[in-house]
Amino acid sequence: MNVVILGSPGVGKGTYANFLSEKYNTPRISTGDLFREAIRDETELGKKIKDYVSRGDLVPDEITIELVKERLERDDCKNGFFLDGFPRTVVQAEALEKFKKIDKVLNFVASDRVVLSRLGGRRTCRECGAIYHIKEIPPKVEGICDFCGGKLYQRSDETPQAIKNRLKVYREKTKPVLDYFRKRGLLVDIDAKYPFEEIDKVIFQCEKHLQGWV
Ligand code: ADP
Ligand code: ZN
Numbered sequence: 167m168n169v170v171i172l173g174s175p176g177v178g179k180g181t182y183a184n185f186l187s188e189k190y191n192t193p194r195i196s197t198g199d200l201f202r203e204a205i206r207d208e209t210e211l212g213k214k215i216k217d218y219v220s221r222g223d224l225v226p227d228e229i230t231i232e233l234v235k236e237r238l239e240r241d242d243c244k245n246g247f248f249l250d251g252f253p254r255t256v257v258q259a260e261a262l263e264k265f266k267k268i269d270k271v272l273n274f275v276a277s278d279r280v281v282l283s284r285l286g287g288r289r290t291c292r293e294c295g296a297i298y299h300i301k302e303i304p305p306k307v308e309g310i311c312d313f314c315g316g317k318l319y320q321r322s323d324e325t326p327q328a329i330k331n332r333l334k335v336y337r338e339k340t341k342p343v344l345d346y347f348r349k350r351g352l353l354v355d356i357d358a359k360y361p362f363e364e365i366d367k368v369i370f371q372c373e374k375h376l377q378g379w380v
Contacts, residue, residue: 167192167376168266171250172344173274175332176285177358180297182274182368183250189369190376193242197251199295200233201225202321206292222328224254224335231261238266254340259347271347272372274358285329289318302362 169186173179180196187194201219204212211233215225224230234252237243253259262268276284287300289309293316298305305311309318323332347353354375360367 167246167269169246169248169376170253170262170268170271170347171248171274172271172340172347172353173358174276174281174336175329176281176288177274177276178284178362178368179250179274181303181362182272182356182358182365182372183248184297185365185369186372186376187248190246190248192246192248194248194250195234195237195243195252196295197225197230197234197254200237202290202295220322220328222323222331222335224339227255227257227261230254231258234258234262235265253343254336256342256346259343268347268352270375271353272356272375273344273347273353274356274368276358280359281333282329285324288321288324290321291316292319293317299362 171179171183180198183194183196201215205216205219206212215229218225230252238247253262284299284302287302289298289300291311291314294311294314296311296313298318305318311318344353356368356371358368
């Protein structure tokens with residue numbers, strides 16, 4: 167099954183997508199992770215996109231679409247994927263449907279208050295991209311990734327200014343993507359207000375919509 171994961175920055179999409187990815191043994195493809203890796207490794211792509219990402223602006227559609235197309239063509243996505251962070255514009259959504267048939271769009275929803283608190287406390291593993299929260303999902307040892315021992319850091323787009331900008335960009339550019347998929351009957355809302363220790367309540371809602379998965 168080819169699944170798109172949508173939701174406001176900070177709603178917890180990445181955490182839910184990782185969980186679903188393991189449960190269904192299907193890759194999670196995160197454009198945010200792909201971009202951060204490119205920046206960390208100082209590749210050509212990384213140099214081109216660095217400033218957009220640290221400001222919290224969208225990377226231009228052309229670059230993003232090409233990257234995702236190439237990634238989804240690889241063998242591991244043959245039987246399905248969880249696409250996290252793409253599409254974020256209607257142009258990207260139209261492009262995606264030209265190269266992949268989308269079966270379901272999960273739209274994670276939480277109040278502004280929840281979203282802001284999740285964004286402020288997030289820590290990310292520099293090595294493997296695992297996501298923590300200083301209060302809601304603390305690592306076993308402060309500052310260190312449970313999975314790989316990598317160092318945790320606060321993303322450069324998590325300054326108050328960049329967070330504000332990401333939320334604005336989301337309202338202006340990504341909200342129309344919700345309507346785009348809703349009109350096609352593909353979109354379902356998932357209530358993500360629960361604290362992360364109650365992640366089962368969120369995953370349960372997803373499972374209902376992913377039934378028939380083989
Ligand atoms: P979040 O959902 O928490 O804002 P992501 O990790 O999904 O964070 O994305 C981080 C940044 O990567 C975005 O702010 C943007 O600069 C860039 N990015 C990710 N996905 C896209 C996309 N589909 N189109 C354009 N830019 C993107
Ligand atoms: Zn790690």
